[in-house]
Amino acid sequence: MTDPKIVDITLAGHSYPVVIGPALLENAAYWISPLLPRQHSVIITDETVAALHLPKLQQNLESNGIKLDVLVLPTGEKTKNWQTLERILAFLVDAKIERTDAIVALGGGVIGDITGFAASILRRGCNFIQLPTTLLAQVDSSVGGKTAINMPQGKNLVGAFHQPVLVLADTDVLATLPRRELLAGYAEVVKYGLINDAAFFDWCDTHAEALVAGDTSARAHAIETSVRAKGFIVAQDPHETNGTRALLNLGHTFGHALEAETGYSNALLHGEGVAAGIVLAFQFSTARGICSAADAARVTAHFNRLAMKTSIAAITTASGAKLVAHMLQDKKRQQGTLPFLLARGIGQTYLDASVNLADVAAFLDGTFSPLTLAAE
Ligand code: NAD
Ligand code: GLY
Numbered sequence: 001m002t003d004p005k006i007v008d009i010t011l012a013g014h015s016y017p018v019v020i021g022p023a024l025l026e027n028a029a030y031w032i033s034p035l036l037p038r039q040h041s042v043i044i045t046d047e048t049v050a051a052l053h054l055p056k057l058q059q060n061l062e063s064n065g066i067k068l069d070v071l072v073l074p075t076g077e078k079t080k081n082w083q084t085l086e087r088i089l090a091f092l093v094d095a096k097i098e099r100t101d102a103i104v105a106l107g108g109g110v111i112g113d114i115t116g117f118a119a120s121i122l123r124r125g126c127n128f129i130q131l132p133t134t135l136l137a138q139v140d141s142s143v144g145g146k147t148a149i150n151m152p153q154g155k156n157l158v159g160a161f162h163q164p165v166l167v168l169a170d171t172d173v174l175a176t177l178p179r180r181e182l183l184a185g186y187a188e189v190v191k192y193g194l195i196n197d198a199a200f201f202d203w204c205d206t207h208a209e210a211l212v213a214g215d216t217s218a219r220a221h222a223i224e225t226s227v228r229a230k231g232f233i234v235a236q237d238p239h240e241t242n243g244t245r246a247l248l249n250l251g252h253t254f255g256h257a258l259e260a261e262t263g264y265s266n267a268l269l270h271g272e273g274v275a276a277g278i279v280l281a282f283q284f285s286t287a288r289g290i291c292s293a294a295d296a297a298r299v300t301a302h303f304n305r306l307a308m309k310t311s312i313a314a315i316t317t318a319s320g321a322k323l324v325a326h327m328l329q330d331k332k333r334q335q336g337t338l339p340f341l342l343a344r345g346i347g348q349t350y351l352d353a354s355v356n357l358a359d360v361a362a363f364l365d366g367t368f369s370p371l372t373l374a375a376e
Contacts, residue, residue, distance in 0.1 A: 005224045009143060009231040011238050014163050018143055018227045020220060024170035025057045025131065029064035032129060035165055037100050040067045042092060044115040045106040046075040049133050052176050057106060057131070069095040073111070077264060080114050080149045088118040092126075102127040102165060108134035108181075109141035109270075113159070116147030120162030130167040134177055135185025135219075136271050138169040139192075139226035140248075144234040154329050155256075155264060161239055169227070171220050182212060183306055184271025187251070187278065189222045192229040194278060194299065195247050198347030200225055205302055212306065243339075243351050250341040250349050251278030253327055260326035261318045268315060275303045279310040284363050285342040295345045312364060320364030324357050 004021025019031060033039065041061070045054055050072045061068055071091045073079050097103060103126055105115035112130050119128035130142035148159025174182065186208070193201030204211075204222070211218040230248065237244035255270075255277025262268040268276075282299045285291035303310045312323075327338055340355040362368040 005220065007224060007227045007231060009234065011163065011235055016163060016165050016167065018167040018169060020169045020171065020223050020227065022170065022172045022216065024168045025053055025173065026060050028057055028168060029060050029066060031166060031168055032061065032102070033064055033066060035102050035127070036066060039065055040101050041104055042095050042097055043068060043070045043104045043106050044073065044088060044111060046073050046079065046111055048075040049107045053133060053173050054106065077110055080110050082149065085114060085118055085149050088114065089122055092118065092122055097122070097126060099123050099126045102129050104129045104131060106131040106133065108132065108137045112137055112142050113148050116162050116164065117149055117159055120147055120160040125162065127165045130164045132167065132169055133173045135174055135182050136188055138223050139185060140188045140230065142167045142169070143227055143230050145238065169223055171216055171223065174219060175214065179212065180269065183308055184269040186212065187271040187275035187308070189226050190302065191250050191274065191278060192226050194343065194346055195250055195349045196347055197229060201346050208302065208306060246339065246351050247341065247349055251281050253277065253330060253338060253340060254280040256330060257323040257326040258315050260329065261316045261323060272309060275308045276310055276315060279303060281341055282343055284360070287363055287368050288342070291343050291345055298346065320361035323364050324361045
């Protein structure tokens with residue numbers, strides 16, 4: 001086995017390793033077995049991932065004496081609902097899962113989020129392990145303990161903070177990920193450079209094409225750097241209460257509005273919304289006179305080079321007012337308005353609570369004038 005990288009996520013009262021490297025699924029027992037007091041576990045996955053990656057994981061765990069029950073769920077965002085949560089909980093109870101058995105989530109953010117939430121409420125909290133199989137899940141959703149399901153009224157409205165006991169990010173599984181899904185995850189990688197690490201953005205600018213084309217060492221470096229960055233931020237603000245963790249939402253307020261307008265559908269994947277949202281956050285920062293036009297242009301060009309959508313027109317014809325109305329459904333809404341992640345430059349993101357939503361609507365409509373801003 002090639003030596004993997006290990007990033008420790010160190011939180012008050014709970015720490016866990018994120019293991020990053022090739023061939024982790026076919027060697028999973030090495031990492032998982034020591035965490036199972038009675039060598040019994042459950043794997044929750046989706047149909048797509050089950051067909052591609054479940055056999056090697058199951059074979060390795062069972063041949064090392066771990067008794068397994070496996071639940072395969074339908075693929076896709078619609079799985080993150082109440083009915084499926086109930087199905088998972090019933091399955092776990094029928095399998096007589098105990099708090100320390102460590103429920104395994106094998107899949108992308110959908111499987112990780114709903115399995116983590118089930119683990120957080122079953123028996124008031126069971127151990128769980130993340131085996132993320134998308135780039136997005138490896139660099140973002142599997143780390144940091146946010147779990148959730150969707151409601152008809154909106155995404156991720158019901159959930160809990162529940163940290164895993166182990167994350168195994170097997171870089172080999174990314175070989176089967178469709179390019180579009182890979183690019184969506186890549187937007188979250190670039191995000192870490194743009195938040196507070198300009199040197200990492202420079203690295204992304206140099207290595208983006210190689211990473212997307214399948215360069216495994218570029219992928220491993222990007223995942224390790226992203227996980228380290230996320231871990232550092234989450235450790236300072238595990239429950240998103242002091243504004244530090246909010247930095248991870250760069251591009252997400254604009255992105256969520258675009259996702260909501262396109263019905264959280266295949267028309268715009270979450271990471272695609274984040275990429276467009278990041279570009280809009282930089283362009284809005286420039287329009288407000290706080291970020292150089294050169295930095296905003298560099299960010300836009302970076303995503304354009306990868307043929308990712310960077311303009312509202314490429315996504316929707318909705319008005320600025322309609323998109324702002326979507327933003328106001330955001331969980332981060334406070335006293336009727338929203339704090340915005342803006343940037344003073346690449347690697348200089350900050351939370352701005354003074355943004356006027358009428359300015360945002362005008363900016364989205366292409367009619368924003370910084371002269372109006374002076375009157376605020
Ligand atoms: P996903 O789980 O739906 O996976 C995307 C697609 O890729 C699915 O069709 C899946 O079956 C397929 N897939 C997964 N691994 C594969 C592989 N190795 N090879 C081929 N196909 C594979 O979506 P996602 O993009 O991983 O995650 C999006 C979800 O994550 C959203 O629900 C979002 O709300 C959530 N999220 C959560 C957090 C958090 O902090 N908890 C952060 C970001 C996003
Ligand atoms: N994905 C943002 C967070 O974990 O806080």
